[in-house]
Amino acid sequence: MSEGVLVGILGGGQLGRMLALAGAPLGLRFICVDPGTNVPAAIAAQHIQAEYDSPQAIEALSQAEVVTYEFENVPAHAAAELLRRNVHVAPDPAALAVAQDRWVEKQCFEQLGIRTVGTVRVDSEDDLAPALEQLGSPLILKTRRAGYDGKGQRVVHSLGEAKAAHQELGAVPMIAEEFMRFTRELSILAVQSKTGERAFYPLVQNEHRNGILRTTLSPAPNTSSQLQAAAESYASSLLQHLGYVGVLALELFEKDGSLYANEFAPRVHNSGHFSIEGSATSQFENHLRAILGLPLGDTSPRAHSVMLNLIGRECPLADVLSVPDAHLHVYGKSARHARKVGHITALARDIASLEARRSQLQSFVSLSEDG
Amino acid sequence: MSEGVLVGILGGGQLGRMLALAGAPLGLRFICVDPGTNVPAAIAAQHIQAEYDSPQAIEALSQAEVVTYEFENVPAHAAAELLRRNVHVAPDPAALAVAQDRWVEKQCFEQLGIRTVGTVRVDSEDDLAPALEQLGSPLILKTRRAGYDGKGQRVVHSLGEAKAAHQELGAVPMIAEEFMRFTRELSILAVQSKTGERAFYPLVQNEHRNGILRTTLSPAPNTSSQLQAAAESYASSLLQHLGYVGVLALELFEKDGSLYANEFAPRVHNSGHFSIEGSATSQFENHLRAILGLPLGDTSPRAHSVMLNLIGRECPLADVLSVPDAHLHVYGKSARHARKVGHITALARDIASLEARRSQLQSFVSLSEDG
Numbered sequence: 235m236s237e238g239v240l241v242g243i244l245g246g247g248q249l250g251r252m253l254a255l256a257g258a259p260l261g262l263r264f265i266c267v268d269p270g271t272n273v274p275a276a277i278a279a280q281h282i283q284a285e286y287d288s289p290q291a292i293e294a295l296s297q298a299e300v301v302t303y304e305f306e307n308v309p310a311h312a313a314a315e316l317l318r319r320n321v322h323v324a325p326d327p328a329a330l331a332v333a334q335d336r337w338v339e340k341q342c343f344e345q346l347g348i349r350t351v352g353t354v355r356v357d358s359e360d361d362l363a364p365a366l367e368q369l370g371s372p373l374i375l376k377t378r379r380a381g382y383d384g385k386g387q388r389v390v391h392s393l394g395e396a397k398a399a400h401q402e403l404g405a406v407p408m409i410a411e412e413f414m415r416f417t418r419e420l421s422i423l424a425v426q427s428k429t430g431e432r433a434f435y436p437l438v439q440n441e442h443r444n445g446i447l448r449t450t451l452s453p454a455p456n457t458s459s460q461l462q463a464a465a466e467s468y469a470s471s472l473l474q475h476l477g478y479v480g481v482l483a484l485e486l487f488e489k490d491g492s493l494y495a496n497e498f499a500p501r502v503h504n505s506g507h508f509s510i511e512g513s514a515t516s517q518f519e520n521h522l523r524a525i526l527g528l529p530l531g532d533t534s535p536r537a538h539s540v541m542l543n544l545i546g547r548e549c550p551l552a553d554v555l556s557v558p559d560a561h562l563h564v565y566g567k568s569a570r571h572a573r574k575v576g577h578i579t580a581l582a583r584d585i586a587s588l589e590a591r592r593s594q595l596q597s598f599v600s601l602s603e604d605g
Numbered sequence: 606m607s608e609g610v611l612v613g614i615l616g617g618g619q620l621g622r623m624l625a626l627a628g629a630p631l632g633l634r635f636i637c638v639d640p641g642t643n644v645p646a647a648i649a650a651q652h653i654q655a656e657y658d659s660p661q662a663i664e665a666l667s668q669a670e671v672v673t674y675e676f677e678n679v680p681a682h683a684a685a686e687l688l689r690r691n692v693h694v695a696p697d698p699a700a701l702a703v704a705q706d707r708w709v710e711k712q713c714f715e716q717l718g719i720r721t722v723g724t725v726r727v728d729s730e731d732d733l734a735p736a737l738e739q740l741g742s743p744l745i746l747k748t749r750r751a752g753y754d755g756k757g758q759r760v761v762h763s764l765g766e767a768k769a770a771h772q773e774l775g776a777v778p779m780i781a782e783e784f785m786r787f788t789r790e791l792s793i794l795a796v797q798s799k800t801g802e803r804a805f806y807p808l809v810q811n812e813h814r815n816g817i818l819r820t821t822l823s824p825a826p827n828t829s830s831q832l833q834a835a836a837e838s839y840a841s842s843l844l845q846h847l848g849y850v851g852v853l854a855l856e857l858f859e860k861d862g863s864l865y866a867n868e869f870a871p872r873v874h875n876s877g878h879f880s881i882e883g884s885a886t887s888q889f890e891n892h893l894r895a896i897l898g899l900p901l902g903d904t905s906p907r908a909h910s911v912m913l914n915l916i917g918r919e920c921p922l923a924d925v926l927s928v929p930d931a932h933l934h935v936y937g938k939s940a941r942h943a944r945k946v947g948h949i950t951a952l953a954r955d956i957a958s959l960e961a962r963r964s965q966l967q968s969f970v971s972l973s974e975d976g
Contacts, residue, residue, distance in 0.1 A: 238935075238937065251629075255626060255629055255630070255649075258622075258626055258648050258649065259626070259932070259933060259934040259935065260922065260933055260935065261919070261922070261933075261935035261937060261947075263648075277629050277634075277649060278626075278629065278648060278649045514929075514930045514952070515930075523926060528922060528923050528926050529923060529926045529927040531926065531930075532929045532930045536907055536908075537907075548632070551631065551632075551899060552899050552900060555894060555899050555900045555902065556900040558885075558903045559885045559886075559902075559903045561630070562630060562631055562632075563630040564609075564630065564631065564632035566609065566632060576632075581885070
């Protein structure tokens with residue numbers, strides 16, 4: 235067997251699984267570090283069952299040509315230790331540090347002239363009243379760190395509710411955000427190679443429920459080239475400022491024809507899963523191309539596509555596969571409330587066919603859904 | 606981790622590799638048996654390093670929901686032993702037996718009214734003179750068993766050459782075939798599920814050199830619906846007659862607007878590799894759907910596509926990936942003369958763009974090629 239280039243991944247979840255499956259045809263080999271057992275990525279990667287910052291993990295990852303991550307809450311000192319050993323880590327841990335702290339992230343947006351919703355820093359309970367005064371009611375309280383899939387946040391309508399939420403969320407450092415009544419949620423996937431080459435996917439439209447992404451439509455319907463250009467300009471600023479290498483997902487709100495940045499993910503992203511079938515090159519392959527300095531792949535859409543997340547538990551294989559041009563991706567995770575266990579992407583040449591496929595799939599998904 | 610359905614594969618080569626990579630998103634798990642070390646399929650399948658008919662192999666495969674194979678020269682008694690243990694084997698070993706013997710295969714074509722080139726059975730040297738008389742010169746001598754990629758065959762122009770070739774090929778049972786000056790080589794991929802559902806891919810056009818497939822164009826250019834219907838009708842007869850379950854590839858010659866069957870492969874096939882990107886559902890996924898009784902996937906083309914085999918050794922990753930919508934698949938095999946080590950598929954919306962991409966890729970492939 236020819237010895238392929240070794241790529242290290244911090245984390246062994248579904249994003250690591252899809253990275254490894256995308257890299258296998260290119261002849262890449264993968265090693266992932268994850269303290270869990272039977273992790274999703276193990277299907278196509280060597281799994282080191284260890285803490286991210288354990289000597290065993292660091293030693294194993296040091297063998298890799300490049301190390302990347304598949305979630306943003308990687309311990310900063312694990313990445314730092316790899317850098318100290320001259321292991322190539324992409325994207326740079328500095329980008330991770332920005333995305334790990336909502337206040338720092340918002341400051342970064344403002345510094346770059348990226349429009350975002352009004353935000354106030356909440357270091358203690360005393361900051362709640364001024365936040366309500368400045369941002370109005372309702373507002374959203376979010377912990378600065380460790381939030382995902384709607385965790386670590388509350389919508390509050392009064393100072394009383396704000397104080398209660400502040401307690402419930404652990405009285406940790408937070409931000410307060412203006413509650414924006416936006417028209418729709420969009421996101422853009424951007425990728426920058428270590429050679430500096432950049433590419434952007436068309437804007438996609440997302441729907442969340444209970445803070446969890448449910449559906450992505452690609453390309454986002456009724457999107458002007460101006461809107462696409464604005465999104466690319468925001469994403470470009472981030473890539474440039476962060477000296478970013480890899481795929482980055484920027485979540486946006488659209489309101490009155492303008493875009494407001496919500497947050498960015500310094501990694502491949504759930505709203506880009508459609509790209510496995512829906513784009514000429516998937517976000518997973520492009521992330522690998524980028525971190526290895528290979529030419530980036532074509533990001534143009536193959537067709538209209540819709541991605542539906544499977545939350546809580548899988549739905550029957552035969553039902554999904556009975557829908558034309560529908561593609562199932564299960565992650566090999568056990569069923570658990572509100573857990574992403576898989577997704578389905580369906581493609582169609584026109585919106586009408588796509589809608590028909592979507593509603594058929596939605597009926598199967600809803601039956602199994604519990605999140 | 607949820608326990609996925611286990612699929613067994615006899616053989617651990619590139620076809621097993623691509624089956625396992627196609628099945629992973631569906632949550633399938635794979636076990637492959639192959640006496641080799643570091644086999645290509647091991648990237649996404651558990652590898653049992655053992656002879657196909659060893660007790661260890663049989664025991665391991667007995668755990669699978671269904672066992673399939675990725676090459677046709679599987680020892681018949683290995684399959685028979687699995688059947689004796691009530692292990693579900695697909696396609697049925699009886700189909701394998703037909704494909705394993707060129708004379709039996711030709712008889713099968715004739716019995717089903719599938720037009721084929723003139724063939725004479727050559728049991729001994731004495732049959733060579735009558736064969737030349739009946740079929741004319743030149744003719745092709747082929748061993749009845751164990752031929753692939755142009756091995757086990759010789760074109761001969763005289764009785765003297767025929768006798769020499771007969772000796773060289775080991776004086777084993779053979780067939781003599783009319784040397785047809787066909788217009789082009791085509792093939793059709795057909796799939797039948799264990800539920801009886803059938804699907805066909807559009808005809809593709811193949812080019813061989815030195816007996817090895819070099820290029821596949823999908824869909825085959827300038828193909829009438831009558832030609833497609835004729836190919837489907839031939840393939841249907843085979844699926845029906847063999848009680849076939851899985852993907853079957855039928856190789857055809859076109860001459861003066863008519864189709865002549867050359868041979869069939871009772872498995873996923875090199876001329877179907879384009880389908881990973883070039884079709885809504887790949888041959889690999891459809892084979893798995895078929896043997897598991899799941900609904901078959903859409904076989905329609907996503908675009909025009911061209912598949913180029915990498916023979917002998919791989920070519921530089923960055924060169925291939927610089928071509929728009931080009932997709933590399935390496936098999937993790939060491940370089941060796943005339944060995945298939947990978948393939949590239951490029952897609953394009955129109956024939957002109959496809960030709961441009963093809964000639965760019967061809968220049969890289971030719972540089973590395975040695976077969």
